Amino acid sequence: MSEVELYYYKTCPFAQRTRMVLIEKGIPFDATLVNMPEDREWYLKISPYGKVPCIRHNDHTIYESTVINQYLEDVFPEPAYLPSDPYARAQVRIWMHYCDEYYSKASFDLNLVYTKPDHWDEKINDVLECLRFIDREGLRKLSDGPFWLGDQPSLLDFHYSPFMERVPAYEEIFGFAIPEECDRLTSWMAAMQDLKSYKETAFEKAAHVEQLIDFMTMLAARRG
Ligand SMILES: N[C@@H](CCC(=O)N[C@@H](CS)C(=O)NCC(=O)O)C(=O)O
Structure with a gap:
C-alpha cells in the first residue's frame, strides 16, 4: 500500500490538479475512484465535504485541491513547486x-x-x-x-x-x-x-x- 491514497474521479478538474502534482513529484499513490451520487454515503465518512479530490496521508484526511497541493509541497518538498520568496x-x-x-x-x-x-x-x-x-x-x-x-x-x-x-x-x-x-x-x-x-x-x-x-x-x- 502506498503512503498516499487519492480519492478522485477521472473527469474532475480539481482532482486532476492533485493527480498532476503527485505525478510530477513522483509520489507513489493508490487511487480510489469515487462515483457520485452512488458513493456519497461511504465517501462522506472519509471526506466531510463529499467532494473529490481528497487524500489520506499519515492517518490524516486532507481535502480541497489547493490545500492538498500545498500540503504535498510541504511534505514532499522536492522537486519544489513553490518559490521560496x-x-x-x-x-x-x-x-x-x-x-x-x-x-x-x-x-x-x-x-x-x-x-x-x-x-x-x-x-x-x-x-x-x-x-x-x-x-x-x-x-x-x-x-x-x-x-x-x-x-x-x-x-x-x-x-x-x-x-x-x-x-x-x-x-x-x-x-x-x-x-x-x-x-x-x-x-x-x-x-x-x-x-x-x-x-x-x-x-x-x-x-x-x-x-x-x-x-x-x-x-x-x-x-x-
Ligand atoms: N473546491 C473544491 C472543489 C471540488 C469539487 O467541486 N469537486 C467536484 C467534482 S469536479 C465534486 O466532488 N462534486 C461532488 C458533489 O458536489 O457532490 C476543490 O478545489 O477541491
Whole structure:
C-alpha cells in the first residue's frame, strides 16, 4: 500500500490538479475512484465535504485541491513547486484564488447557459475577459514563460492546467476563440502539453466536448 491514497474521479478538474502534482513529484499513490451520487454515503465518512479530490496521508484526511497541493509541497518538498520568496509565494496564491473565484466561476456559468443561447454572448464575454486578464495581468507580469513563473512549472501551472485544457472544447461548443492578444496564454497551454502529468491525465478535445455536453444537459434537466 502506498503512503498516499487519492480519492478522485477521472473527469474532475480539481482532482486532476492533485493527480498532476503527485505525478510530477513522483509520489507513489493508490487511487480510489469515487462515483457520485452512488458513493456519497461511504465517501462522506472519509471526506466531510463529499467532494473529490481528497487524500489520506499519515492517518490524516486532507481535502480541497489547493490545500492538498500545498500540503504535498510541504511534505514532499522536492522537486519544489513553490518559490521560496514570500512575495513570489503570495503571487502564486493570488493567482490560484483568481482561478477559483473568477475564472472557474465564469466558465461554469457557460455550462449553465448551454440551453439558453440568448445568454451566450454575455457569458462568453465574461470568460474572454478572464482569459485576457490572466494573460495580461498574470502570465505576462509574472514571467516571460514558458510556465507561469518561468522555466520550471509550479503549483500555479497545475492549478490552471485542467481548466485551460477544457477551453478548446468550450470554443467548439459555443463558437468563440481565445483572443489573439492572449498569445502568452496559448504558448503556456502548448508548453503544458509536454509535461508527463498532462499526458497522463488530460483528455482529447473531442472527449471533453462529449463530457461537457452530457454535463450541461444533465444540469439543464436538473433545473427543469
Ligand atoms: N473546491 C473544491 C472543489 C471540488 C469539487 O467541486 N469537486 C467536484 C467534482 S469536479 C465534486 O466532488 N462534486 C461532488 C458533489 O458536489 O457532490 C476543490 O478545489 O477541491
